[in-house]
Amino acid sequence: AFIPSSIDSADFAEDPTQAAFTWGQTRGFEDYRKGLLGINYLQALQEQWDISLSVFGNFRDTYELRPFNILSEKSAVVGSRFKSNYVYETAVGKLEWVMGGEYFREHYQWSTFVNDDRVAGNLLSDNDEIRSYYNIFTEINWSLATNTVLTTGINFNRTQYDYQDLFLGDGNDQSGDYQFENQWSPRLAINHKFNTTQSLYAQVSHGFSPPALSETLTPDGAINPEIQPETGYNFEVGTRGQLKRIPFWWDVSIYSMYIKNLLVARRTGDDIFVGINAGKTRHRGIDLSLNYKLDLSTLQVHIWSTYGFADYIFKEFMDEDNDFSGNELTGTPKHKFSAGVDFDHNSGLFGNVNFLSVSAMPLRDDNILNSDNYGLVNVKLGFQKTLAKSFQLKLYCGINNVFDSRYASMILVNASSFGGNAPRYFYPGLPINYYGGLSIQYKFN
Numbered sequence: 001a002f003i004p005s006s007i008d009s010a011d012f013a014e015d016p017t018q019a020a021f022t023w024g025q026t027r028g029f030e031d032y033r034k035g036l037l038g039i040n041y042l043q044a045l046q047e048q049w050d051i052s053l054s055v056f057g058n059f060r061d062t063y064e065l066r067p068f069n070i071l072s073e074k075s076a077v078v079g080s081r082f083k084s085n086y087v088y089e090t091a092v093g094k095l096e097w098v099m100g101g102e103y104f105r106e107h108y109q110w111s112t113f114v115n116d117d118r119v120a121g122n123l124l125s126d127n128d129e130i131r132s133y134y135n136i137f138t139e140i141n142w143s144l145a146t147n148t149v150l151t152t153g154i155n156f157n158r159t160q161y162d163y164q165d166l167f168l169g170d171g172n173d174q175s176g177d178y179q180f181e182n183q184w185s186p187r188l189a190i191n192h193k194f195n196t197t198q199s200l201y202a203q204v205s206h207g208f209s210p211p212a213l214s215e216t217l218t219p220d221g222a223i224n225p226e227i228q229p230e231t232g233y234n235f236e237v238g239t240r241g242q243l244k245r246i247p248f249w250w251d252v253s254i255y256s257m258y259i260k261n262l263l264v265a266r267r268t269g270d271d272i273f274v275g276i277n278a279g280k281t282r283h284r285g286i287d288l289s290l291n292y293k294l295d296l297s298t299l300q301v302h303i304w305s306t307y308g309f310a311d312y313i314f315k316e317f318m319d320e321d322n323d324f325s326g327n328e329l330t331g332t333p334k335h336k337f338s339a340g341v342d343f344d345h346n347s348g349l350f351g352n353v354n355f356l357s358v359s360a361m362p363l364r365d366d367n368i369l370n371s372d373n374y375g376l377v378n379v380k381l382g383f384q385k386t387l388a389k390s391f392q393l394k395l396y397c398g399i400n401n402v403f404d405s406r407y408a409s410m411i412l413v414n415a416s417s418f419g420g421n422a423p424r425y426f427y428p429g430l431p432i433n434y435y436g437g438l439s440i441q442y443k444f445n
Contacts, residue, residue, distance in 0.1 A: 003028040003064070006412050008422035016406055016428035022067035026118060032062040048088050054081040069112040070120045079104040093144040098153075099137070106131040126166040133159040133210075139187075147193040151203075157183040159210045159229075178216050180229050183208045198241030205234050211263050215275025228277055232259035238287075247293040257283035258315075264330075264365075264414075279316035281329060285309050298346040305339035317365070324365045331413040333373075335359035351381040358407075363425050364414055371426070374407035376400075390443050397436035404432040 005023035007016070018024070038056035045051060062073040083100035108129045114121030139153030161178040189203035209230040216227050238253030261277040286309040294301040312329035328334075340354030356376045363369040382396030409429035417423045 001030055003030055003066070004427055006415070006424035006427050008424050009426065010422065012406075012408070012426045012428060016426075017431075020424060026065060026067040026115065028065050028067065030062060030064045032060060034058065034060040049084070049086045051082070051084045056080070065115065065118060067115065069124055070115050071110065071112055072120075073108070073110045075106060075108045077104070077106045093142060096141040096143070098139040098141070101134060101136045103134045104132065123167065128164040128166055130162040131160075132162075133157060149191045151187070151189040151191070153187045155183075155185040155187075157185065157208065159183075161216065180210055183229070183231070194241075197244065198239070200237075200239045202237040203234075204236075207232060207234065209263070211275050215263055224275070226277075227263075227275055228261040230259055230261055230263055232257055247295075249289075249291040251287075251289040253287045255283075255285055255287075259283065276319070278314060279318065279325075280314075281317075282313055282315050283329075284311045300344045302342040303340075304342075306337070308336040310334055310336070314365070319365065322366070324367075327365060327367045328362050330362050330365050331411060333359045333361040348383050348385045349381075350384060351379070353377070353379050361411070362413075363411060369425070371408055371411055374405055374429075376405055376407070376429075377402040390445065392439075392441040392443070394439040394441070395437075396439075397434070399432065399434055401430060401432045405429075406431075 003023070005019035005028075007018065007020060011018055036056070036058040038054060040052060040054045042052045043050060057076070057078045059077070060073070060075045062071070064071040064073070079102065081100065081102040083098065086097045088095055108131060109127065111126045112124040114124060135155055135157050137153065137155040139151065142150045144150070159180050163174075163176055163178065165174040185206040185208060187203065187205040189201065189205075191199055191201040193199045211227050211229060216224055234255060234257040236253055236255040238251070240249075240251040242249045259281045260279075262279070262281045264276050264278040286307075288307045290305050292303045294303070310332055311334065312332045314324050314327050314329060317324040317327075335357070336359070337357045338355065340352055342350075342352040344350045354377070356378075357373070358375075359373045360370045363371060378398065378400045379402060380396060380398035382394060384392060384394040386392050407429045408426040410427040411425050412427070413425075415423035415425045
């Protein structure tokens with residue numbers, strides 16, 4: 001697939017189909033092959049006890065042509081997961097004990113070459129990395145007679161990177177190991193069912209996210225000992241359920257998440273990003289989902305909507321001499337709303353109409369620039385028919401971005417300017433586009 005170019009605000013407003021000059025000349029693209037294989041085994045040892053074991057692997061081989069260099073990546077992953085469930089009855093309710101662990105190991109190799117008129121030239125870098133981690137976890141779910149479920153659990157994580165710099169042309173070997181502190185992540189939750197269709201829940205949980213290798217390196221490729229993983233606590237309450245006599249469902253949650261050492265990317269040059277920790281951030285929000293189903297004998301209609309409110313701010317963030325504390329978190333829209341109607345007719349006709357609205361979001365940590373809000377409408381129409389009880393035929397077509405709205409499907413936060421050019425914040429979204437398809441399915445009886 002060809003790689004779209006980010007463009008500056010003037011080009012985005014004038015003609016979002018154009019590319020940055022260097023990308024337009026190179027006609028950058030990415031070509032890859034990938035595969036995935038896994039197997040899962042489940043065994044009931046007793047009536048109350050069962051175990052499961054999963055083993056999986058995947059590979060990815062990527063070639064990417066870019067103006068500043070050509071990137072070649074190879075990744076091979078192996079992993080396994082073990083889980084045991086034991087259920088027994090107590091005097092005051094049912095107790096379920098879950099315990100297990102998982103292991104993940106990735107061998108990642110990447111090299112860059114001189115882009116010699118779209119052909120790979122001399123080697124610029126050659127790298128090899130082993131990424132590995134393991135989790136050990138346990139959880140207890142206690143179902144009380146009062147239709148209340150109490151859950152408590154904890155997860156232990158250990159993550160390590162082993163990095164080898166194989167390029168000796170510059171005489172600067174940046175090889176090294178990187179190991180993060182052990183992470184203990186507890187969770188406590190409660191869920192109470194008022195009846196078979198309505199419930200109220202609350203939870204407190206801890207989580208963490210380690211930086212990618214690129215975020216652990218300095219611009220010259222050396223290990224950055226100052227970088228730390230993101231850690232945080234999430235507090236959440238919510239309710240979900242259905243009205244008794246009306247096919248109407250809801251799911252509402254209110255959360256407040258406090259994150260320490262949020263990872264933020266800083267671009268220091270073409271394809272050069274440095275990871276930094278952004279002090280403390282606060283993420284408060286509301287997620288709402290509403291669904292209504294209408295059955296008109298020969299016609300079934302599903303009306304749905306979702307809304308997300310995200311009040312995310314930097315609580316404490318000093319970037320050198322700049323104090324961004326109190327600013328809105330970069331690249332996060334405060335409001336996101338979607339709604340749609342899906343229908344199925346007994347004749348085989350089906351389709352849907354959906355709408356997406358995304359509010360403006362800050363482009364920079366200092367909040368002096370924002371993207372524009374946008375809305376999109378998509379439609380789809382199709383026909384499906386079962387033939388001879390075993391064959392199913394499906395035809396469909398659709399239109400995305402019906403009103404040809406101009407919008408940025410992705411933004412590059414804190415974009416820098418190089419060579420006197422304006423910063424390129426925007427990746428333009430697709431204009432109005434059309435698609436269609438044919439599906440034939442056979443079911444063995």
